[in-house]
Amino acid sequence: ISANHIKLPNTATEADCIASLNGDPAVHGFIVQLPLDSDKPINTEKITNAVAPEKDVDGLSSINAGKLSRGDLGDCFIPCTPKGCMELIRQTGKEVGKADILVVAAGKAEMVKGEWIKPGAIVIDCGINHVPGAWVMYKAWGCVYLYINAVANDIEISQSCIPKPIDQVAREVGLFPDEVELYGQTKAKVHLSALERLKSQPDGKYIVVTGITPTPLGEGKSTTTVGLVQALGAHLHQNVFACVRQPSQGPTFGIKGGAAGGGYCQVIPMDEFNLHLTGDIHAITAANNLVAAAVDARIFHELTQTDQALYSRLVPSVNGVRKFSDIQIRRLQKLGINKTDPATLTKEEVNFFVRLDIDPSTITWQRVLDTNDRFLRKITIGQSPTEKGFSRTAQFDITVSSEIMAVLALSDGLDDMKKRLGRMVVASSKRGEPVTADDLGVTGALAVLMKDAVKPNLMQTLEGTPVFVHAGPFANIAHGNSSVLADKIALKLVGKEGFVVTEAGFGADIGMEKFFNIKCRYSGLRPHVVVLVATVRALKMHGGGPAVTAGVPLPKEYMEENLQLLAKGCSNLNKQIQNARMFGVPVVVAVNAFKTDTKAELALVVQLAKEAGAFDAVECTHWAEGGKGAVALAQAVQRASQTPSNFRFLYNLELPVIDKIRLIAKQIYGASDIELLPEAQEKVAMYTKQGFGNLPICMAKTHLSLSHDPEQKGAPTGFILPIRDIRASVGAGFLYPLVGTMSTMPGLPTRPCFYDIDLDTASGEVKGLF
């Protein structure tokens, strides 16, 4: 310990940190932060035992929820950041920062100015996990759990339960007050600084929930995700986080209804969850449509102006000075023009610079709305006289299908998100080069619009366990998984012995395959267990049962015992178990029981699942009972997470595009081969030439069959998978082959859900959401 700033080695432990301070005669004393009231006894003991008795201990004992109180123990404090320190000074009026010694978070030492410490004081820059406050991460959270009352439908169940104030949930899971932004009483955004603070903590166990090939009614993946965390948390008292996708608001008013889980396994309040939440999807609508408006406006301005007129407008003289903006310098560099003075560009360089020269027939960027509006599926735009006849055909998609949603889910931080946003390709130029958001000059504006959306949203389940709700990319054309950032923060917060349960959209052939090959590849996270949800209903359908259609009563095959159909349909379960095992991860099958299922039926599924190689298979009744009904599942997951996982990807990125697609089709779907239609062949050539051939593959295939044909149930083999076309989400970072036609804009039926949705204006309660 020499001068003002000291950096301990990253391998140092908390004990090392305190020992080195104990041993230094220059250290007069300690200020130590104890972030949680509930942890006071433990921390105080640890610190008072560790600190040498001759040292002066100075500061405050307790911070929570933005309010300080003087403690009677310890009397010690470490501000994590200068901001935290300033907040203390503001609240207490005491200059606690003016201390003899200040232990700060890793890398923050340079931010600690003289104003925080006495002249000549010592600042120790220890690894963030060596701050004693971080000790609490491994202990059980000591959550308050909520009790379930039996009532009627989903929104009534949700409303019957009074949620804990969300700042309490945040405190319980070890978040610091300045890492949390409240959005009312039941939702909060969590700062990415929490990830930075906890970066040296080991991760918890990472569990992904997926399913067999479903019926159109869904087989209860979200419900099982919530049920599993309620069981692990409220019943087995493990630290556990659920990470789920934010549902699309538009379909809530169409056919679909809400998506907060169901029965006694819900994210609450379900109306907040299903509606605006904290505005992330709205931010995506705004960002997406700014790009779209910029594309058409740019084409219009290029068509109606000379090079010189464009140049003098793009680089205007302001108070007699012409200057490129930062984003224009980037474009010049991309064009190979290493100049910074606008006066020095040649005529040809000006031409290159001002003309993106977008080929309108190649525009892949569409406008979006979070509304089920079928009349916007195909439209003609630009028909006002002000657009001088430059009209073209376009379309609106549902917002969750925007590439920006896929970017949000895969981003690793603010900087990574901004880079991905800038890389997004909107069209090709007439010379065949990709035109990006950065070329349009819009990257910074997109990052500004998305700066809050990038923070995960904290909510809770019906039984009071924490949930991150963050991102919800459209599984039809994107990866359909919640955000990397939510998973990462949750894995740190639960600690080494804790669990993070994340959900992958659709069946295991789609959501799980993309979870592994795309999401885990980008995040670097490795899963410990796959939970595969199956229902007797869906398995009977796969065994040859009659069609299951939304809104139509179920045929009798599904209401009565039928072991033959069921046994036959387990071919699909078997194949999906193999699919998961192909990645080297143990599989626990959750048989989501309905009241019409018989004992023999449930037992048969459990037996066949085990025979197919599942680590375990368990009957679950969480829909009707909450976490209690998933305790056996939770225990199976705990056991499975102790077994060695040997995770591997299905393909290397360096393989040619066609080979990657073929590998997925043959290995995961059971196809004998693939067939590329002409448009797809052209795109393979184009994307490879443009340098995008090494991206992972995100198949856009029906979720209702392992094959491309929704009618083919069970585990079909021997089919040729047709690839109609290929698109690229370069910013998000994948190519998506289109197998058949994907609808990207739902419509409103004759009698939409909204007929039943109402607001009680006296109580403010929402009625009729389900």
Next chain:
Amino acid sequence: ISANHIKLPNTATEADCIASLNGDPAVHGFIVQLPLDSDKPINTEKITNAVAPEKDVDGLSSINAGKLSRGDLGDCFIPCTPKGCMELIRQTGKEVGKADILVVAAGKAEMVKGEWIKPGAIVIDCGINHVPGAWVMYKAWGCVYLYINAVANDIEISQSCIPKPIDQVAREVGLFPDEVELYGQTKAKVHLSALERLKSQPDGKYIVVTGITPTPLGEGKSTTTVGLVQALGAHLHQNVFACVRQPSQGPTFGIKGGAAGGGYCQVIPMDEFNLHLTGDIHAITAANNLVAAAVDARIFHELTQTDQALYSRLVPSVNGVRKFSDIQIRRLQKLGINKTDPATLTKEEVNFFVRLDIDPSTITWQRVLDTNDRFLRKITIGQSPTEKGFSRTAQFDITVSSEIMAVLALSDGLDDMKKRLGRMVVASSKRGEPVTADDLGVTGALAVLMKDAVKPNLMQTLEGTPVFVHAGPFANIAHGNSSVLADKIALKLVGKEGFVVTEAGFGADIGMEKFFNIKCRYSGLRPHVVVLVATVRALKMHGGGPAVTAGVPLPKEYMEENLQLLAKGCSNLNKQIQNARMFGVPVVVAVNAFKTDTKAELALVVQLAKEAGAFDAVECTHWAEGGKGAVALAQAVQRASQTPSNFRFLYNLELPVIDKIRLIAKQIYGASDIELLPEAQEKVAMYTKQGFGNLPICMAKTHLSLSHDPEQKGAPTGFILPIRDIRASVGAGFLYPLVGTMSTMPGLPTRPCFYDIDLDTASGEVKGLF
């Protein structure tokens, strides 16, 4: 005081309330709420003086920011609501609610169950203003004010100032913790329950800021609004609220830049103010477009189905039972069909019920986006094969022009908003009857989407005075004023001696006229003072100076002294002063000084304004100096607010539509008459027939001239005002005659603002907003 529940008469005072408790032998003691730390001495004294010494005083002394601490004084508490009580129990672990006596807010007594009180305890339901906590409303707030540092441009000024935590601002102005929903650290939504709590409080002084006819650059109305409240608050220490409109996000990325005021008079943080805020505009986009999607989907379903098919879908059999939803019963009643059993409708009644029979050529409801997207000004929708050829021409407008924004601004509460949403007319049927949102079945869903948007947003100025930011209807076609609810809550919070400064869009001929005749008519509020903002620049333009154009350097007439042009141009100032005086309200002219203005010029404007009948006229330098530069203005406003105001409307609603339009044109604009073009004549007949003839008038006229011709400066007379067409915003509650063509969708220029906007991903700071 007899049984468990006691209701004091509404005329009872606080002293009565305590006296009656003192006199009752059944009362063992008091629990009294002291909501604000800062008020402890005052309240404690009042209470300890008033309460009989033999009474037991029980409870806690202080609540703030969701954290309680035991007090050493008073030791007394009244929970306002059962929820507040529960919160106390949760936080303290002490069952404070289990008291001998519980004094609750008016009308809440029935909500207090046995669980809150000891068996046999007494509950007193006193008028809400008699709760001792409400005493604090009249005292000076004791705000903390922020100090200004001199720096460069608007966003740097905004970022140089560290805002107070918004929960502190809320406490300072007397809001209770459970009336405030935090949205991060710098924004909060305020519950409408605050208005209910304070309903018997007298209102403060109500000041409206308007302007002369502006140049296209604007004359600083927002800046003056903020400067005036900074002066009244931070310099004269009055209780004062600014109520401003939320700016449209789309144009922030186009030409316009931000709208938070400017210089040293801003709402901060200006990036939060200009971007998503708390999502109100996004909620409007969602609600507006749900209506639009419902219109087209309904037309489509009616065109492709028989009456019977429609009926069996609209009233489906669920578990064998067919039932009308509430909103369908309303439609039946509107149609004069008093039946509730779906089986009993005749064929003709079914036909009436299922067919809205919308005439597509009469659809006035457009889709909206908060994006400058010129290519959506005129589009063709419904061109996908799934819509079977039923395409039509449509358009997107900017979101702030949605009728739902006008509804939000004029609503008096949740119930009033829902009723207005249901009344919105989207088209006519082929029989010429208005088709409403309620007919579409969408009212409840709209109310649900708007339930949070209806709560005003609390922010602060650069000098730390409170601001409500709420609603921002497009002044071109709507009334252009911020919300009635924000004004009403602010008027209660400032107390009898305080001030609420609200801004009206455009010049006095438009924004102020609509403020009086529409907003004040619906709100019942009566203004005390008009502040009329004038600049030397605009007055010279009115005197015949050369055109002022955005982005082009100002001609020399505006940079040098020119008393002739200025004197001539004061004709406009004179006319706008007369316009304000016509409503019986005193006018204070704020001469917003620029650095190029000479002393003689400024003196001349002040002199001519006073000669024209202004109560006072004052030179202001708030842009450069903050509130300090508007102290003289603030003092003039204080004096003016003491004079008797004799407010009157310009017209009675019962007058024929044409007469109301003519009155505005002649009295306010100076026209000699109006001329109704054929479309307008038809609409007058139609709306009168449909029963909308008694609505107030909301003129859609250029703001750049008192006449309809933007080139006519000064105070033109003798012109005939042409009325091209008339539209109706029935839900918001006005007819809007179109004088000329109004653009409702801005575009992106060749070099939009977004080229300069960026996010520093390390600090999270927004760059380049202005």
